[in-house]
Amino acid sequence: MGKNITILGAGAWGTAFGQVAADAGNDVMMWAIEPEIVEGIRDHHHNAVRLPSVERLPESITATGDRKEAVEGADIIIVSIAAQFARVALEEFKGLIGSDAVVVSLMKGIERSTGKRMDEVVREALDLPANRFAAISGPNLSKEVAARQPAAAVVACEDIDAARMVADACTNDYFKLFVSTDVIGVEMCGSLKNVVALAVGMARGAGYGENTAAMIETRGLAELTALGTAAGARSKTFAGLAGVGDLIATCGSPLSRNYTFGANLGKGLSVEEATKASNGVAEGVPTTGAVVALGKQLGVSTPLADAMSHVLNDGITCDQMLSELFEDTVGEE
Numbered sequence: 001m002g003k004n005i006t007i008l009g010a011g012a013w014g015t016a017f018g019q020v021a022a023d024a025g026n027d028v029m030m031w032a033i034e035p036e037i038v039e040g041i042r043d044h045h046h047n048a049v050r051l052p053s054v055e056r057l058p059e060s061i062t063a064t065g066d067r068k069e070a071v072e073g074a075d076i077i078i079v080s081i082a083a084q085f086a087r088v089a090l091e092e093f094k095g096l097i098g099s100d101a102v103v104v105s106l107m108k109g110i111e112r113s114t115g116k117r118m119d120e121v122v123r124e125a126l127d128l129p130a131n132r133f134a135a136i137s138g139p140n141l142s143k144e145v146a147a148r149q150p151a152a153a154v155v156a157c158e159d160i161d162a163a164r165m166v167a168d169a170c171t172n173d174y175f176k177l178f179v180s181t182d183v184i185g186v187e188m189c190g191s192l193k194n195v196v197a198l199a200v201g202m203a204r205g206a207g208y209g210e211n212t213a214a215m216i217e218t219r220g221l222a223e224l225t226a227l228g229t230a231a232g233a234r235s236k237t238f239a240g241l242a243g244v245g246d247l248i249a250t251c252g253s254p255l256s257r258n259y260t261f262g263a264n265l266g267k268g269l270s271v272e273e274a275t276k277a278s279n280g281v282a283e284g285v286p287t288t289g290a291v292v293a294l295g296k297q298l299g300v301s302t303p304l305a306d307a308m309s310h311v312l313n314d315g316i317t318c319d320q321m322l323s324e325l326f327e328d329t330v331g332e333e
């Protein structure tokens with residue numbers, strides 16, 4: 001039997017995932033702040049602001065702007081809000097969420113002001129135990145999933161039964177969820193690959209080809225694996241869908257906002273101009289500084305994040321960014 005699933009945040013991914021959940025046989029309630037988005041989804045089954053490519057969302061999706069109505073009776077509550085605003089948005093839901101509901105994050109970012117992952121932010125904001133929090137991450141460009149192209153992701157929860165419950169509820173004939181207990185790994189993969197995508201996009205925008213892209217992706221994977229394992233993640237996770245899988249998708253597609261943001265920088269746009277041109281949140285931008293700080297805290301060297309932070313804060317060029325990826329002396333791989 002289908003479940004009651006609530007999605008907080010009707011952005012591109014929240015809306016596409018709402019369709020995934022509806023196609024899996026669930027009743028879906030979307031919550032959004034903007035009345036225009038609520039009315040569009042509720043009355044016309046269309047999100048013209050964030051996901052116009054889907055002409056008509058399934059009939060089993062509706063929407064509200066009322067927080068209590070949004071989460072009342074929900075078995076699963078899925079959070080898909082821009083990471084830097086997740087804490088402040090979720091604090092408004094504290095006390096409204098049922099005591100058995102599992103809360104799932106789709107977000108891929110690190111909170112800049114605290115350096116915390118989204119599992120930490122969501123659990124703190126909602127006062128949620130670990131067995132009721134799950135993270136979903138994988139190669140999931142929203143427009144492709146919204147077009148019902150085959151895709152997969154990982155759902156991680158410390159309680160594997162809760163992860164299985166979410167996977168069972170949200171798997172359908174084109175979207176498959178694998179389970180894991182490595183919440184830290186899945187969170188680190190999703191957040192850190194965005195920084196790598198900025199760098200790859202920048203190199204592509206500057207005119208470089210496959211070798212340069214592969215070099216950045218591979219060094220980026222080494223960096224995010226080192227940082228992730230130092231934070232407590234399992235290294236195996238980085239070789240899976242949430243790690244290598246998402247790196248391939250995000251670093252290889254102009255559908256990625258992070259890749260596109262980087263490409264615009266590589267073409268010569270300023271950070272301000274690239275921000276204006278971005279079609280949705282590029283989480284790698286605020287996350288870059290958080291990764292640099294996390295590296296210092298954990299004693300892990302983060303040359304790629306350091307170089308990208310020099311791009312974002314000091315305006316260094318693509319060639320300078322690339323040269324900063326390597327030390328002056330010969331290193332071991």
Ligand SMILES: NC(=O)C1=CN([C@@H]2O[C@H](COP(=O)(O)OP(=O)(O)OC[C@H]3O[C@@H](n4cnc5c(N)ncnc54)[C@H](OP(=O)(O)O)[C@@H]3O)[C@@H](O)[C@H]2O)C=CC1
Nearest residue numbers: 009010011012013014081082085089107108141142280281
């Ligand atoms: N798009 C994709 O392909 C994928 C995205 N993700 C991740 O999912 C998360 C959401 O991405 P996506 O939906 O694409 O992003 P969008 O930019 O399309 O939407 C961002 C969402 O955050 C909401 N938001 C922003 N500020 C606030 C606030 N102060 N209070 C409440 N809500 C707020 C927006 O609401 P409003 O519309 O009202 O401004 C909107 O719903 C990100 O962390 C992203 O990395 C993960 C996998 C795939």
Ligand SMILES: O=C(CO)COP(=O)(O)O
Nearest residue numbers: 138139140141256257258
């Ligand atoms: O995470 C994504 C694909 O898995 C989407 O990437 P962007 O946020 O860069 O669009």
